[in-house]
Amino acid sequence: MSELLTIQALAAGYGGAQVLSDISLNLEAGKSLAVLGRNGAGKTTLLDSIIGVTTYMSGSIHVSGRDITSLSPENRAASGIGWVPQERNIFRSLSVEENLTVTARRGEWTLQRVYAFFPRLEERRRNMGDALSGGEQQMLAIGRALMLNPRLLLLDEPLEGLAPVIADEVMAGLGRLVSGGLSMIVVEQKARKILPLTDYACVIDRGRMAWSGDSASLLQEDGLLDRLMALS
Ligand SMILES: Nc1ncnc2c1ncn2[C@@H]1O[C@H](COP(=O)(O)OP(=O)(O)OP(=O)(O)O)[C@@H](O)[C@H]1O
């Protein structure tokens, strides 16, 4: 299996403040990784470092064997890293359809395919971004990222603030993406919801890698998840 993402001994932060220390991880193409950890542990900082908006301090990030450590965020996006931020960041004054098409890149994900994937978005295609519910905004943010046809999709707490029934709908969508072979990193606080979906998991605590391994073993080993999530 070919390595898609390799992070080695990464240290990074914001301005002069270091948040992440000695972070290493690997992800093979077609696999999915859950990033777990408490509030403020450094999960978003890890995704920010992959997309290139943190202060780089040391270590390296390779995507498909290419060192992207010194690439700009634009060039990282162009190299196939798609991102759904924690705050969703949809264009509120554009319609659903404009949101989907404005940054799209050619590939297997087309407007038709995204509408087939999230039929709610097609129903709301002419609505403005700010007229959508939280769940619809999340589907739109995911749909827009898919329209970039990424080789690696990063999602930051996609279930945050969603009503349970909508969260389940978004989860089902993520499950279909994982089984379709899209490589994905999902930051999530709701560990027991996301772990059944992902191949691998890691737990970050105070900016360091506290655990990494198979999602299944993290779920199955008695008390392990609770111990890890209670760190600090
Ligand atoms: N833009 C920023 N400038 C300076 N420090 C920041 C910035 N963003 C985050 N931090 C700090 O970095 C640390 C890690 O924050 P991060 O947002 O990565 O945590 P998180 O694990 O994503 O938390 P949450 O679950 O609450 O989203 C925190 O101490 C936070 O205060």
Ligand SMILES: [Mg+2]
């Ligand atoms: Mg965060």
